[in-house]
Amino acid sequence: MNVVTPFEGIGASVRRKEDVRFLSGRGQYTDDINRPGQAHAWILRSQHAHARILKIDTAAASAMPGVVAIYTSADLAAIGGLPCGWQIHNKDGTPMAEPKHPVLAEGKVRHVGDPIAVVIAETRSQARDAGEAIQVEFEVLPAVSQTTAALAADAPRVHDDVAGNLCYDWHIGDKAMVDAAFAAAAHRVVFETTNQRLVPNAMEPRCAVGDYDTTTGEHTLFTTSQNPHVIRLLMGAFVLQIPESKLRVVAPDVGGGFGSKIYHYAEEAIVTWAAAKLGRAVKWTADRTEAFMSDAHGRDHVTRAELALDKEGTFLGLRVLTHANMGAYLSTFAPCVPTYLYATLLAGVYSTPAIYAEVKAVFTHTVPVDAYRGAGRPEATYLLERLVDVAAKQCGFDRVKLRRRNFIPTNAFPYQTPVALQYDSGDYFSTLDQALKTADWAGFEARRAEAKLRGRLRGIGISTYLEACGIAPSAVVGSLGARAGLYEVGVIRVHPTGSVTVLTGAHSHGQGHETTFAQLVADKLGVSIANVDIVHGDTAKVPFGMGTYGSRSLAVGGSAMEKAMDKIIAKGKRIAAHLMEASVEDVEFDRGTFRVAGTDKTKTLTDVSLAAYVPHNYPIDEIEPGLEETAFYDPKNFTYPGGCHIAEIEIEIETGKVSMVNFTAVDDVGRVINPMIVEGQVQGGVAQGIGQALLEACVYDADGQLMSGSMMDYTMPRADDLAPVSVATHTTLCTHNPLGVKGCGEVGAIGSPPAVINAVVDALRDYGVEHIEMPATAPKIWSIIHGKTV
Incomplete structure (x- = not known):
């Protein structure tokens, strides 16, 4: 050998x-799998954000060519709802509101795309034709799609048994210490922002094939999943009540996930149940528009943050209030994203001694929200790195020096933050210095002046970030509400x-x-x-x-x-x-x-x-x-990658279009196993981060209609929207796993959005701009430059 x-x-x-x-x-992807004698499923989805289902008439559809069966919630009454894998407790210790998430809508639909019925036919086109012939009589009800609006006293209830649409009211940190820090502060900075909702768009849409062996009673599910064992556990034990010895889940090649394929989705349960019911395989494949209204969305935070500083610029305290949109139902890991994956990261790379964060999770008539590449850490990093830039401007500090002044010292590890986590290793000074040198930060003002001569506005932005990944000890996460070991x-x-x-x-x-x-x-x-x-x-x-x-x-x-x-x-x-x-x-x-x-x-x-x-x-x-x-x-702790990202951009005054000029990423991902793969992972993450910063937004109107439901309305980054990405690493080893590795898959998407927005704000400094919300689109910037209302 x-x-x-x-x-x-x-x-x-x-x-x-x-x-x-x-x-x-x-490659063999789920849609490449075709079982002998398989039928095809098509799902009828709600066109209303909120409505009572009065009647479903399937008679005409049932008589159409090729139709094998049509099922509604009444047929699935014996099976369970989709389970949530993480429970959060309120400030007073009571458990979060956890309404049922039916596989097919029961009585009401609660978001556009909520599944109502499934048609099984010999071909996919026959199933779709029959599905469009189903007649549903609705009583349309008022809807609420915006996070803060859902908390209003007169807001329509998403679930009748959830008062005020409040899933949970959670907090972390020491409020008294933070109040004292603000009382003693020389500077108090307030910053409000929205981290917009995003639609994950993996290259491969979701697909599921259910098969059933009538001889052995064994079920097989082929699915586009990031964790087939968890799907087997959730679906087998909590939805279909199938013994694990009789349920096999196979996830073959998967064409991208970014978090959106972690969860147990209704379609997996539907095809598995229907295959056993019919005694033949059943296949379902989403089209792209269907994916927009059935895949779990990401982000969607509305936040107010306050930072207290002394007269020299040392951080004294941080106070944060975030409203997090859960959508209409709780997706598998949704509750932990704005809490233990977000608020525990609000220390970032800084030695802020006192932090207090409150998170209110809200139900709305929208697609459920769950983890998307970075999951809570991009939201925390964006908030913190924009807040530091705003503080630097308002208080008259250099933005780089302000960061360096407040970094956790390299000799302070292991470092206990005020929000539960203990960092084991890091060197934020070295990644900063390496990035500044690579990006030629010192020579930027000459480049800004040259761009001005060409009629361009040039800006540079920085982000010094940290994330927690390799989700850690089962005993710890269990005490925090996780319903699985990790x-x-x-x-x-x-x-x-x-x-x-x-x-x-x-x-x-x-x-x-x-x-x-x-x-x-x-x-x-x-x-x-x-x-x-x-x-x-x-x-x-x-x-x-x-x-x-x-x-x-x-x-x-x-x-x-x-x-x-x-x-x-x-x-x-x-x-x-x-x-x-x-x-x-x-x-x-x-x-x-x-x-x-x-x-x-x-x-x-x-x-x-x-x-x-x-x-x-x-x-x-x-x-x-x-x-x-x-x-x-079973990991002993999270791992803590960190680093420094620097974005350099130009703005075309006539159109407001932002062009990425250069992007520098210096990351500490622990021991590097394959530098080429690390580089590719970082570049891919940066592309997603640039997409969020400049282009992408999932938009609902006031009635809960999805306005960005296709690639015609939702702007994904293309090659000419990106910039050359210089990737480098500076390694400090993880001290508690045998490989010394920290993780690299999400760092690009975490560090890049605030770097890009900081660069845009820097380019617009002569226009009195202190903040611009993501995405910083050309029309939005053009309106600022030309004095129009944004």
């Missing part, structure tokens, strides 16, 4: 193994000839896991990555795992693999010691070779693995045959 070269292990920019099949069109599993199977199969509960949806995970094995076991196979996404093959989100794949999943490889090496040493007639304590292992210390006696991993499976000369009474080990890793 091939032995690994030093260029395949940790730190090497190995080209992605999986790209061969992706670029040649040989460990991960790794199985290392060394075959008789020395090749390796890795089974992981993590899931890849574009991150390059098949390469990165193979590099871990190459580095530690000395096996060429060509001889390492990564298996994921199938509950029938992989022990229970928690999937991929929150940049947890390496920090949690990779650590589980590392622990399993330690077990492999420990057992291998015992076998090698027997084969070489040596003491186990004298056997050393290094990248594929077992050696008796101080001698030339060696055995390769292949020698040992063959002996393990062919135990002719083997202490079988002392060691079991085979060479396979399983390990679970």
